[in-house]
Amino acid sequence: xxxxxxxxxxxxxxxxxxxxxxxxxxxxxxxxxxxxxxxxxxxxxxxxxxxxxxxxxxxxxxxxxxxxxxxxxxxxxxxxxxxxxxxxxxxxxxxxxxxxxxxxxxxxxxxxxxxxxxxxxxxxxxxxxxxxxxxxxxxxxxxxxxxxxxxxxxxxxxxxxxxxxxxxxxxxxxxxxxxxxxxxxxxxxxxxxxxxxxxxxxxxxxxxxxxxxxxxxxxxxxxxxxxxxxxxxxxxxxxxxxxxxxxxxxxxxxxxxxxxxxxxxxxxxxxxxxxxxxxxxxxxxxxxxxxxxxxxxxxxxxxxxxxxxxxxxx
Amino acid sequence: xxxxxxxxxxxxxxxxxxxxxxxxxxxxxxxxxxxxxxxxxxxxxxxxxxxxxxxxxxxxxxxxxxxxxxxxxxxxxxxxxxxxxxxxxxxxxxxxxxxxxxxxxxxxxxxxxxxxxxxxxxxxxxxxxxxxxxxxxxxxxxxxxxxxxxxxxxxxxxxxxxxxxxxxxxxxxxxxxxxxxxxxxxxxxxxxxxxxxxxxxxxxxxxxxxxxxxxxxxxxxxxxxxxxxxxxxxxxxxxxxxxxxxxxxxxxxxxxxxxxxxxxxxxxxxxxxxxxxxxxxxxxxxxxxxxxxxxxxxxxxxxxxxxxxxxxxxxxxxxxxxxxxxxxxxxxxxxxxxxxxxxxxxxxxxxxxxxxxxxxxxxxxxxxxxxxxxxxxxxxxxxxxxxxxxxxxxxxxxxxxxxxxxxxxxxxxxxxxxxxxxxxxxxxxxxxxxxxxxxxxxxxxxxxxxxxxxxxxxxxxxxxxxxxxxxxxxxxxxxxxxxxxxxxxxxxxxxxxxxxxxxxxxxxxx
Numbered sequence: 074x075x076x077x078x079x080x081x082x083x084x085x086x087x088x089x090x091x092x093x094x095x096x097x098x099x100x101x102x103x104x105x106x107x108x109x110x111x112x113x114x115x116x117x118x119x120x121x122x123x124x125x126x127x128x129x130x131x132x133x134x135x136x137x138x139x140x141x142x143x144x145x146x147x148x149x150x151x152x153x154x155x156x157x158x159x160x161x162x163x164x165x166x167x168x169x170x171x172x173x174x175x176x177x178x179x180x181x182x183x184x185x186x187x188x189x190x191x192x193x194x195x196x197x198x199x200x201x202x203x204x205x206x207x208x209x210x211x212x213x214x215x216x217x218x219x220x221x222x223x224x225x226x227x228x229x230x231x232x233x234x235x236x237x238x239x240x241x242x243x244x245x246x247x248x249x250x251x252x253x254x255x256x257x258x259x260x261x262x263x264x265x266x267x268x269x270x271x272x273x274x275x276x277x278x279x280x281x282x283x284x285x286x287x288x289x290x291x292x293x294x295x296x297x298x299x300x301x302x303x304x305x306x307x308x309x310x311x312x313x314x315x316x317x318x319x320x321x322x323x324x325x326x327x328x329x330x331x332x333x334x335x336x337x338x339x340x341x342x343x344x345x346x347x348x349x350x351x352x353x354x355x356x357x358x359x360x361x362x363x364x365x366x367x368x369x370x371x372x373x374x375x376x377x378x379x380x381x382x383x384x385x386x387x
Numbered sequence: 388x389x390x391x392x393x394x395x396x397x398x399x400x401x402x403x404x405x406x407x408x409x410x411x412x413x414x415x416x417x418x419x420x421x422x423x424x425x426x427x428x429x430x431x432x433x434x435x436x437x438x439x440x441x442x443x444x445x446x447x448x449x450x451x452x453x454x455x456x457x458x459x460x461x462x463x464x465x466x467x468x469x470x471x472x473x474x475x476x477x478x479x480x481x482x483x484x485x486x487x488x489x490x491x492x493x494x495x496x497x498x499x500x501x502x503x504x505x506x507x508x509x510x511x512x513x514x515x516x517x518x519x520x521x522x523x524x525x526x527x528x529x530x531x532x533x534x535x536x537x538x539x540x541x542x543x544x545x546x547x548x549x550x551x552x553x554x555x556x557x558x559x560x561x562x563x564x565x566x567x568x569x570x571x572x573x574x575x576x577x578x579x580x581x582x583x584x585x586x587x588x589x590x591x592x593x594x595x596x597x598x599x600x601x602x603x604x605x606x607x608x609x610x611x612x613x614x615x616x617x618x619x620x621x622x623x624x625x626x627x628x629x630x631x632x633x634x635x636x637x638x639x640x641x642x643x644x645x646x647x648x649x650x651x652x653x654x655x656x657x658x659x660x661x662x663x664x665x666x667x668x669x670x671x672x673x674x675x676x677x678x679x680x681x682x683x684x685x686x687x688x689x690x691x692x693x694x695x696x697x698x699x700x701x702x703x704x705x706x707x708x709x710x711x712x713x714x715x716x717x718x719x720x721x722x723x724x725x726x727x728x729x730x731x732x733x734x735x736x737x738x739x740x741x742x743x744x745x746x747x748x749x750x751x752x753x754x755x756x757x758x759x760x761x762x763x764x765x766x767x768x769x770x771x772x773x774x775x776x777x778x779x780x781x782x783x784x785x786x787x788x789x790x791x792x793x794x795x796x797x798x799x800x801x802x803x804x805x806x807x808x809x810x811x812x813x814x815x816x817x818x819x820x821x822x823x824x825x826x827x828x829x830x831x832x833x834x835x836x837x838x839x840x841x842x843x844x845x846x847x848x849x850x851x852x853x854x855x856x857x858x859x860x861x862x863x864x865x866x867x868x869x870x871x872x873x874x875x876x877x878x879x880x881x882x883x884x885x886x887x888x889x890x891x892x893x894x895x896x897x
Contacts, residue, residue, distance in 0.1 A: 158514070
């Protein structure tokens, strides 16, 4: 079993004088999803293309399932399932022909090709459409077919570029569930997306890439804590809050407050929250809710990107 | 440790049978490798051919050119043959029918150009190339698969068209062409189709849009049109033997193009470039930097060392070209001598009476004297070598060798005449050798570096793109020209004007 299914060390790619990717070092273990986030042109696609041995690194190394992307390109590609930004479908073929063609390229025999095509298409609700021309498929169906194609040879590594774009909510849910199952099966997955909610839902770790460099990387929660501070909690109540804010400020760092609510930050909610509740009750307030305010990944992303934009402008 | 749990992919080692493994190397392994590569390539071919036959925009012209056009050609040939026969011009009909056979064969294969042109770049535009490039297919397998898929349907259409035409002509006017002619036309059709496909696949792999590919298609279709015109003349002249020479040339060109395509086929080139970016200024800067061949400041080199490493080194890099050009010189001299023996100039035409004064008069009246003469000679030699070098780039070196062979053909021819006339060869050598000692090495070096310029288009250096490889060869050529060719030509011109005439006069005057 390979512990680091995807591993890049100082991966760098220059196109003449243009630096597309610079010193990218990441690892993804089996059963782990890494979301690669970044503005357009940040170097996500170039990184993925190096990981599929389409582009050769200018410097650094990368290994997929133990195979070096420069020395063993065929084996690297055999171990990777790629969902590209464009669907890359042959519109005059039907779904079955398309899937069987790619499965054949990956060395599956006739029975495996048929079984896999039917099994995966059923899983994504495409079974009924398998014998229809791809040209007749909706955008979402095409996206799902491309995803099925990437999974046909059962690869241990998946590189998924915007896997749910153009999908209706039901299909998107199906795909997200499938990705979670794939993680459960021990696949190592790199997800590049602009859908930050999806990244937050699926990814174990986030890497933000800008101008070819990884500028932040870590587990989602760690990134939030590091960049946005401790969790933000909100207490809602009824009653007159006379003197309560002063009392609470001795316990926690108050972020903001209104007539019927107060928000505070704490790094140790288990210890602090009971005291906060007691204080509120002691001041005659009737507590309605105490909950964590969602801090979306979008805030982290914007914080990071804006910091670099400010640095650039200076 | 590598992953072995999920993947169904099989590589060559798992395809070899036990007996093939036992032999471990040699013919069996080579054959197994071919089988393996072909089986993978044919997967691509099969899919694309089926896809093609589902596209009426490709299918209908092929059907028209395969069935309807040959039928019209057959009808036209019949009408024409009968009409000219009324006026005793049967020969016109006899020449027209084979010519039309070639035309009928050519039209469907012209389609292979269009299909091949979009084979890679069209897929790139439709975003279907990346999944294919991400598959475990090797570059060779992809190249073969794509080339076959572009060439096979039009070639099949072409052969079918020729068959429809010939059968029709047989029943229409009872004409049966000689078997050799049929073979020649079939081979010409096949090779022309393959050449167009090979050329178009190279173009398709190097550009980033179908539009750019179509623009570059002129470089394939225009030479091919000239070739067809030449073939038409040959066929109307009924000099069918000449077609063998054309076939030989086409075969060489095809091999060159396939080699070039296989070397230039590069996933990185196809997916790395997003626009057809021609940055001439950057290219000139790169070329200038390469010409200077500077090393880091820490590595100081004397002028002589720089000259030895970068100028003589550039010539050494082109040593293959030196051998080829030298062989060309020898072949030229031999051809000249051979024809000199066959085609004799009558000895009485060698009039040596009053030769000395006539020679002086010729020299002064031709302007080949003094400083002007030196400049004249330099300009003439530089112009010839520069034109030959430029042609070498487009002809992969062939035209350069032919041009540089010509003076040796003349020398060989004259030498044979002088010897046959019983004259003293000293006068001939006196008029040639002194300046040739400088000019021949100059031509040899200029030819060699130019051959390299043409050759690196066919086979770019490993790890370099076609453009990078060519720029390196151009910089080497520039250094060789500045450091050796031009100085040699200058000295050669001085000798030719100030030394050679005196030696000739000495030799003739005794």
